[in-house]
Amino acid sequence: MIAGELDRAVEQHEFRIAIPGALRSYTRQASQVTVALSQSSLPTLGAALCALDRAYPGIRFRIVDEQDHLRPHIQVFVDAAIERNLDAPLPLGARLMIVAALSGG
């Protein structure tokens, strides 16, 4: 992300999210999407995923269960670190990556 884009993302609380292939049926095959959060609230991972669901309805329930836990085979990277706590604050300008971990045959 170049400096100008970062400044804009920080100003508008925008986050870029990398979408795995398993979820691109929701994003019209987009591998990268941007969501914007309200500046009046603390930007958290949970808020970003809610914003993602507003833009792409249904996507959140496939990765977060009804008790607000990330599903077992879903990982979310915030920048380079795995984050499973939906209440975790997001650094402004952070890049998110959703990973669907396949196992078994």
Next chain:
Amino acid sequence: MTETRATGAPDDRTRAHSVRLMIATRKGLWTLASDAAREAWTLAGPQFLGHSVHHAMLDPRTGTMLAAARTGHLGPTIFRSNDLDATWREASRPPAFEPGSGRTVDHTFWLAPGHPSQPNVWYAGTSPQGLFRSEDGGATWTGVAGFNAHPQRKAWCGGDQDGTPDGPKLHSILIDPRDARHMYIGMSSGGVFESMDAGADWRPLNQGVRADFLPEPAPEFGHDPHCVRLATGNPDRLYQQNHCGIYRLDRPGTQWQDIGVGMPQTVGAIGFPLVTHFHDPETLWVFPMDGSDVWPRVSPGGEPAVYRSRDGGTTWQPQRNGLPPTQAWWTVKRQAMTVDRFPTAGVYFGTTSGEVWGSRDEGGTWKCLSAHLPHIYAVEAA
């Protein structure tokens, strides 16, 4: 979300011009469509390739199709088609337990259209055991609190991690055709339960059924029914393929009768599926499996055979003409056997090894209709 209604009249299917089989597998959904003679079959699909489709049903009331799907990593959902498999839309609110309940739906296991007087009502049973209802043709789903929040539910079902290797399940959602409020469900484990008030309250209905895996020989609940069916044409007659045998119940009685005693001892009375004739409440079919030792769950001796009873389970006849005579180690899961609505019934089943077998003479002769599909979870005829 807008709704469209398929135009086919439900009564068309009772005249049975042809058959459509919906084949739900571990890797997607296929359909097999027959000609009028049920001789030639055309395979179409897959839909939802890579998704585990646990059940798919065509609603005889409206023509709507529902499919319950999940993948290895994504959460469970339900897809709907109003144009006979041409296009599908995802439910905007799939079955999910109440926030704060601590429970999560692993997958929707069983789909059941509601009573004919309630054409947009569907029910869904989940793993772990939960009961859900849709009043808009499957677009949105709400938990049936009378079951999911029943104070005895945990005692009936055990923990959410207990039960069968694929997870504990609520299945066999049956609606009395005379009364939309009168319902039955089966649970593995838990047993058979009955509601007289559209699911507001439930009571166990397991007298006479063995539960030889429990310390108490005749418990009130905790049993393991694999598949429960209402006899078409006689809604006072229930049949049950159980972990511990085959049973029949004639209401208003409450004592199940063991009808597995007529099965050959070398075959036994254990299996998953049980289906009934659409025009004869005394005729039913089961597919026995090996439940000995460590429960191999394959055809006994590697020699698959369907067993049919013409007299409500008093006597049974093997039906293996056309099936492999030896070295066929199948399992047929509880949703993977079905019958069509022809007067001379067609009977169909799908195997864990991806074959679909059919008979158009009530089991007299069998023919492989399709092979090389993924592990088959469910076959439903429409």
